[in-house]
Amino acid sequence: MAIRGRAHKVGDHIDTDLIIAGRYLVTTDPVKLGEHLFEDLDPGLRQRIRPGDVLVAGENFGQGSSREHAPLALVGAGVAAVVAASYARIFYRNAFNNGLLLLECPEASRAVQDGDELEIDPQTGEIRDLTRGELYRAKPIPPFMQELTQLGGIIPYVRRRLGREAS
Amino acid sequence: MGMTITEKILASHADLAKVEPGDLVECRVDMLFANDITAPLAIQQFERIGVDRVFDPDRVAFVLDHYSPSKDIASAEQCRITREFVRKHGLPHFYDVGRAGIAHVLLAEEGFVAPGELFVGADSHTCNHGALGAFATGVGSSDLAAAMATGRLWFRVPPTLRFVFRGTLPRWVTGKDLVLRIIGDIGVDGARYAAMEFAGPVLQQLSMDERFSITNMAVEAGAKNGIMEPDEAVLEWIRPRARRPFQPVYSDPDASYAAVHEYDVTDMQPVVSAPSSPANVVPVTEVTGVRVDQCFIGTCTNGRIEDLRQAARVLAGRRVHPDVRLLVIPATPRIYRQALEEGLIQVFLDAGAAVSTPTCGPCIGGHMGVLADGEVCVSTSSRNFIGRMGHRGSRVYLSNAAVAAAAAVAGKLVHPDEVVREPARV
Ligand code: SF4
Numbered sequence: 369m370a371i372r373g374r375a376h377k378v379g380d381h382i383d384t385d386l387i388i389a390g391r392y393l394v395t396t397d398p399v400k401l402g403e404h405l406f407e408d409l410d411p412g413l414r415q416r417i418r419p420g421d422v423l424v425a426g427e428n429f430g431q432g433s434s435r436e437h438a439p440l441a442l443v444g445a446g447v448a449a450v451v452a453a454s455y456a457r458i459f460y461r462n463a464f465n466n467g468l469l470l471l472e473c474p475e476a477s478r479a480v481q482d483g484d485e486l487e488i489d490p491q492t493g494e495i496r497d498l499t500r501g502e503l504y505r506a507k508p509i510p511p512f513m514q515e516l517t518q519l520g521g522i523i524p525y526v527r528r529r530l531g532r533e534a535s
Numbered sequence: 536m537g538m539t540i541t542e543k544i545l546a547s548h549a550d551l552a553k554v555e556p557g558d559l560v561e562c563r564v565d566m567l568f569a570n571d572i573t574a575p576l577a578i579q580q581f582e583r584i585g586v587d588r589v590f591d592p593d594r595v596a597f598v599l600d601h602y603s604p605s606k607d608i609a610s611a612e613q614c615r616i617t618r619e620f621v622r623k624h625g626l627p628h629f630y631d632v633g634r635a636g637i638a639h640v641l642l643a644e645e646g647f648v649a650p651g652e653l654f655v656g657a658d659s660h661t662c663n664h665g666a667l668g669a670f671a672t673g674v675g676s677s678d679l680a681a682a683m684a685t686g687r688l689w690f691r692v693p694p695t696l697r698f699v700f701r702g703t704l705p706r707w708v709t710g711k712d713l714v715l716r717i718i719g720d721i722g723v724d725g726a727r728y729a730a731m732e733f734a735g736p737v738l739q740q741l742s743m744d745e746r747f748s749i750t751n752m753a754v755e756a757g758a759k760n761g762i763m764e765p766d767e768a769v770l771e772w773i774r775p776r777a778r779r780p781f782q783p784v785y786s787d788p789d790a791s792y793a794a795v796h797e798y799d800v801t802d803m804q805p806v807v808s809a810p811s812s813p814a815n816v817v818p819v820t821e822v823t824g825v826r827v828d829q830c831f832i833g834t835c836t837n838g839r840i841e842d843l844r845q846a847a848r849v850l851a852g853r854r855v856h857p858d859v860r861l862l863v864i865p866a867t868p869r870i871y872r873q874a875l876e877e878g879l880i881q882v883f884l885d886a887g888a889a890v891s892t893p894t895c896g897p898c899i900g901g902h903m904g905v906l907a908d909g910e911v912c913v914s915t916s917s918r919n920f921i922g923r924m925g926h927r928g929s930r931v932y933l934s935n936a937a938v939a940a941a942a943a944v945a946g947k948l949v950h951p952d953e954v955v956r957e958p959a960r961v
Pocket residue numbers: 601637638658660834835836894895898899916917
């Protein structure tokens with residue numbers, strides 16, 4: 369199903385402390401975590417994000433701490449997908465494991481402006497900037513990550529594998 | 536074409552003769568752990584998998600270190616979840632208040648990771664253990680749960696970047712300064728998805744404690760792991776500790792590297808990472824005079840005995856500046872005890888420092904020294920991101936322990952030589 373929402377732009381090297389500050393890591397509830405999303409980056413940003421919106425980031429999004437609370441906070445705040453020029457590795461794995469769609473697309477990361485209306489096709493990786501009438505194509509998701517995404521992350525993947533091994 | 540130490544460890548744990556960068560492999564995990572922040576989520580995910588037991592209780596550790604002793608009711612609840620899981624599954628390697636230290640330092644000290652092994656932890660600084668010649672990497676809680684259920688985890692084989700140090704280390708220049716220098720040069724994503732292999736004759740001039748500071752911060756350059764080939768010093772260190780027989784692994788002479796960076800350390804100075812990126816690295820002399828409110832010596836990067844000795848060398852017979860708070864937090868109970876026996880704790884108390892039981896504490900802005908708006912801290916930790924240690928308007932300079940101690944005495948950033956005047960590196 370296509371994702372349609374407004375773009376919220378953030379910069380390069382956004383770390384997981386900025387996504388969700390250490391002081392809030394005392395719960396695993398995505399909604400509670402989502403309430404404090406980006407609090408130290410831009411205290412007004414959380415209020416501007418509507419369910420279904422898209423985060424557009426620069427290079428190395430999600431660097432730093434391995435806290436899986438970061439993708440959970442994004443999910444909890446209703447962010448439907450992230451488009452970035454590149455991702456830090458632990459965040460990348462964590463996002464896939466929590467069903468958060470990540471698209472890698474340096475062109476869109478540069479060109480899309482804050483507030484643009486975006487339409488994303490998760491299957492093809494096509495990112496349409498409806499405000500500007502532009503089309504971008506994200507780097508294809510590696511086949512193994514696609515498989516993980518289709519199953520809903522590493523947990524269902526392991527369940528299925530263990531089930532197979534038992535039979 | 537040969538393999539690097541990282542490639543060899545991944546290959547052997549995937550039962551493959553050969554792997555190459557980019558290969559996707561599923562590896563056996565020798566040991567894994569989670570902490571009080573990441574364990575509750577890992578436990579939740581583990582229970583979703585629906586298996587009754589962890590793959591091998593002897594290869595699983597839980598360490599309460601971040602907000603422990605619990606800072607509030609919510610963090611106490613997180614610890615309770617972890618304690619209940621540990622009891623239910625009869626897990627033998629559980630470290631609670633009084634016996635707990637910062638996991639990376641504690642688990643190495645306790646011999647849970649040995650050369651040639653593969654170690655994962657639900658904490659990004661798990662790369663710390665690479666100083667032992669092991670492949671060690673941080674993962675999220677879901678990945679940890681998967682490994683806890685199956686004893687296996689998938690990895691993409693990283694390309695390796697090699698960093699070679701030559702020359703003679705000047706006084707006050709430590710392993711921390713070397714790794715900060717690299718991060719300053721290549722940036723916070725300079726080793727993204729890659730392995731960082733550290734080598735060269737300078738490593739022999741470093742204590743094990745200083746070597747751990749280097750591999751510990753590989754993640755600050757975006758690396759998957761940091762690693763050193765296990766020389767005699769490593770083998771001597773690990774032999775009395777290791778809990779299992781192990782097989783050291785070395786890079787082949789014809790291994791292929793994505794890049795090789797050479798450093799001559801002879802003219803280096805102590806450096807700091809200025810706010811608010813670990814890559815914002817400058818010699819301490821360039822920021823001399825910056826006023827500080829708090830200095831913090833501790834963490835998985837620099838809370839080891841060698842760091843405390845360096846700090847004590849600066850603080851002995853001196854007092855913390857009246858406008859500064861100095862916090863000293865030994866990383867583990869064993870280090871605490873050793874510091875006590877060596878008289879270091881006495882030096883810290885005489886200087887007017889606050890000394891605490893082992894915890895991550897201020898490093899993550901949780902408790903034990905949270906910063907107010909506009910405050911400046913010199914910290915021996917690994918991250919100075921906005922808001923990391925408290926208010927988003929606070930500012931953190933990362934340094935080695937001697938620089939942090941010197942700043943505590945001077946009330947401002949200075950080269951340690953300005954506080955201590957003696958010849959020769961000791
Ligand atoms: S000391 Fe700091 S960096 Fe190290 S594990 Fe604790 S919170 Fe993380």
